[in-house]
Amino acid sequence: MFTKKDRKLGVAEGKRQYDLPLNKAEGSGFLILLISLMTFLAVIALAASFVLGAMTQRWTSGLENRLTVEIPAENEEGVILPNEDVKTLTADIAAALSKHPAVKNTEILGEEEIQELVSPWLGDDMVLKDIPLPGLISVQLHITNPDTLKVLENKVKDITPTARLDTHQTWLNDLLRFTGAMQFAAAMITLIIGVTTVTAVAGAIRSRMAEHRAEVELLHLMGAKDDYITEQFQRHALLLTLKGSTLGVLAGALVMTFISLISGDTAAALVPDFKLNALHMITLFLLPVIACAISAFTARHTVLHVLADMP
């Protein structure tokens, strides 16, 4: 039996991997590098998409079916009301709203909470009783729909016409539109990466086919089925993609870990932690499998297409 120590010039290797010399083909390293870069970019784009998704989820779940009623500290003529009057109006509105079946509960914000809200603009040392403060009611609804909101608004305005209902929809919609655009961009980048990978693999396989056309023709003339020839190219593309995509995912995981470390606890209310859940991690680590499947399919399709031109 042939062993490694018997190897000398002109003697074949003991283990035959391919009928075609694909494992010795020039340019394999380049394809591995390209696929690893593409996979790396896909990891970053997908991770960004997941973080944006988590951010959207946090905003929508936190503000869903909620509204805030603001009772200004002045009447319709612009006359400043005493704080006691504002408190009375606030209590009346809260009581009226609580009776509506669509309202789950109401919460009147106390002076301390209002001070917390206004302190970024007015400073911590401001004496609240010196300035007119609006009344604020946080309302939790069972369900939000335009009809219900209209009924509630009428109820509030019956008590004091200057009161306003804030459903947070305006600024939330802007933010959701922004994150939606970002997620769309991430999806487009992932799609472009996929198309680039398919093009690169198809180009590499076509190049290998051209390089080994004589050998492919020989196998064809000897009665090799298309599958016999295709499987060799498919296996070759699959191995290169597996190597490249594994490297890309590992590099992506390193960069993600680094970003997670440097972002630390800076995440404020608006920006969630740069952390992925288990499902996201599984999806990212499935990228090599997806890349291999795309690559194998592309290789098969390309080879079959070329073979179809043979008699």
Add this chain to the structure above:
Amino acid sequence: MIKFENVGLRYGIGPEVLGDINFTLDPGSFHFLTGPSGAGKTSLMSLIYLGRRPTRGLVTMFGQNISDLDRRKLVPIRQRIGVVFQDFRLLPHLSAFDNVALPLRILGRPEKEIDNNVNELLDWVGLGDKTNVLPPTMSGGEQQRIAIARAVIARPRLLLADEPTGNLDDEIGFRLMHLFDQLNRMGTTIVIATHNQAIIDKLGHPCLVLDSGHLHVDEPKNWIQKKIEGVF
């Protein structure tokens, strides 16, 4: 077994290189294909081993009209044909063993069977000690024997050889023809394209004579006589 009726072949939009080819090869027959250089021998061989489709006419092989047959249905027909190419077409990165084993691997035979058959055949062609040697390091004669072993390993029903004695001295050429003769006696239909007049004369098998793209079926002596008379 093989029937060509009014077969023509042209490359692209060029002139016909073969025109109105008519012949029949019976099972177990032995024919030489001969004619002057450029007469279209290699083109005709490529039609027989299904390397090309005819541009016109009817080709029947193993009972099937292959002129318009779906390319996937040509696979089992190709598997019944062994070809020794003029330039051998050995795969340079594969060992002698793997080159010879190729047709059996294509047929999906078990490795144990491949091992036994290939080693036996390599012994038979006198290359049993060179199983792991790569073709580029072998002599022309050795490469030729590997090409022949590869062509016969799957026991084809039709064996085609294009100028198989081209690179060999007369003695090895005759030995090779003896080998083909043995295969023919075992039932293999054989077509050999050759210029070698001595071999045609010695073996005495009928000749398919190609001249300017047209085919004549002749007895070897007639062909030689006509060649002497300057007909070809």
